[in-house]
Amino acid sequence: MTTEYFTREFMAKMALYLSPLNKKELHEYVKEGEEAIKIREPQGIAPEDYLALVKGIGDYLGANTGKNFTSDYQKIPLTSNITFYSFQLPGGGNLNIFDAGEDGKMVLDTGYGCFYQDCDKMLEKVGVDGFFDTRVVICTHADADHCGASGYFPMMPLMHPTCKAILDAGTRNYGSVNDLDLLEKFYTTSINTMSRMNVPDKVIECGTEPIGMRGLFPIIEKISFAGMEFEVWESLGGHIAGQLLLFEPKLGMLFTSDAFINFATLSKERADYCSIADSMIGSVNVDSEIARTERKELTRLAAELDAELKKEGKQLLICCGHGAVSKIDEDGKLVPATELIHYSAE
Numbered sequence: 468m469t470t471e472y473f474t475r476e477f478m479a480k481m482a483l484y485l486s487p488l489n490k491k492e493l494h495e496y497v498k499e500g501e502e503a504i505k506i507r508e509p510q511g512i513a514p515e516d517y518l519a520l521v522k523g524i525g526d527y528l529g530a531n532t533g534k535n536f537t538s539d540y541q542k543i544p545l546t547s548n549i550t551f552y553s554f555q556l557p558g559g560g561n562l563n564i565f566d567a568g569e570d571g572k573m574v575l576d577t578g579y580g581c582f583y584q585d586c587d588k589m590l591e592k593v594g595v596d597g598f599f600d601t602r603v604v605i606c607t608h609a610d611a612d613h614c615g616a617s618g619y620f621p622m623m624p625l626m627h628p629t630c631k632a633i634l635d636a637g638t639r640n641y642g643s644v645n646d647l648d649l650l651e652k653f654y655t656t657s658i659n660t661m662s663r664m665n666v667p668d669k670v671i672e673c674g675t676e677p678i679g680m681r682g683l684f685p686i687i688e689k690i691s692f693a694g695m696e697f698e699v700w701e702s703l704g705g706h707i708a709g710q711l712l713l714f715e716p717k718l719g720m721l722f723t724s725d726a727f728i729n730f731a732t733l734s735k736e737r738a739d740y741c742s743i744a745d746s747m748i749g750s751v752n753v754d755s756e757i758a759r760t761e762r763k764e765l766t767r768l769a770a771e772l773d774a775e776l777k778k779e780g781k782q783l784l785i786c787c788g789h790g791a792v793s794k795i796d797e798d799g800k801l802v803p804a805t806e807l808i809h810y811s812a813e
């Protein structure tokens with residue numbers, strides 16, 4: 468195959484990062500990569516910059532595992548027997564854990580597959596005993612930073628049927644209508660491969676029949692764990708189809724996944740890493756218009772739920788897909804709800 472951009476020299480540098488791909492897959496990957504560069508060049512991304520983005524994923528993930536693994540996390544006691552942890556991993560979405568002591572753990576989004584061992588060790592070091600007593604795993608959507616380690620758990624993860632279909636299709640814009648097919652597919656293969664995505668063949672698919680509404684979002688499922696009762700909302704599909712949002716009314720916790728990202732609380736490094744997808748695809752949202760509607764609606768709902776909770780002397784905790792668990796301050800701004808603790812593997 469003649470390649471203009473994915474030269475032998477470049478592919479040699481990528482060999483380790485792309486090693487899970489077989490020969491046929493690699494061939495297809497290079498073909499799509501060449502095509503992606505030709506699409507993005509007239510849109511303002513120079514070929515060498517595009518190649519640097521692709522390699523940058525592997526470089527960054529590789530440089531932040533093992534002894535170089537770090538995270539910033541929040542530890543929030545919820546009840547007498549449940550403590551909530553939200554870990555901002557080096558790249559990608561948050562790993563959220565409800566530690567219910569004797570009742571085990573519920574994991575909400577797993578982080579990348581390549582961070583699984585690092586996270587397991589981290590849990591032990593911060594006094595949460597690793598993943599071994601996990602009882603429930605929920606994946607909010609099909610992006611590798613949210614479901615990529617789900618295959619390491621002995622139980623099937625719960626997800627939206629469309630999320631499963633996206634995983635099977637191998638491209639994040641499955642189930643959406645836009646003109647980004649090739650860019651989305653190439654990005655999906657890049658990130659899934661380099662982050663060592665591990666999702667099981669069999670999953671638990673949540674219900675999809677609305678059993679109520681929260682603003683524009685249908686409530687499609689209820690999940691109980693250790694006395695908590697989560698409403699599962701179906702997103703409108705702006706970021707990706709089949710995305711789940713969760714709300715626990717008693718605790719006042721809203722999990723927005725990537726429908727609402729708290730960019731202001733991201734470290735520069737995490738924000739830069741986050742922008743790779745935007746630069747490679749053009750937008751990280753499969754439908755920007757719908758994504759705007761979702762953000763607006765979530766902002767409105769968050770303010771409304773917070774006002775309700777305040778009557779009981781509580782406050783809404785907003786747990787975004789990325790960034791610090793936050794609350795709404797007097798000026799209506801999102802600010803970290805608790806202090807952030809830094810974790811370093813070494």
Ligand SMILES: [Fe+2]
Nearest residue numbers: 560612725788
């Ligand atoms: Fe994410």
Ligand SMILES: [Fe+2]
Nearest residue numbers: 608610706725
């Ligand atoms: Fe995402």
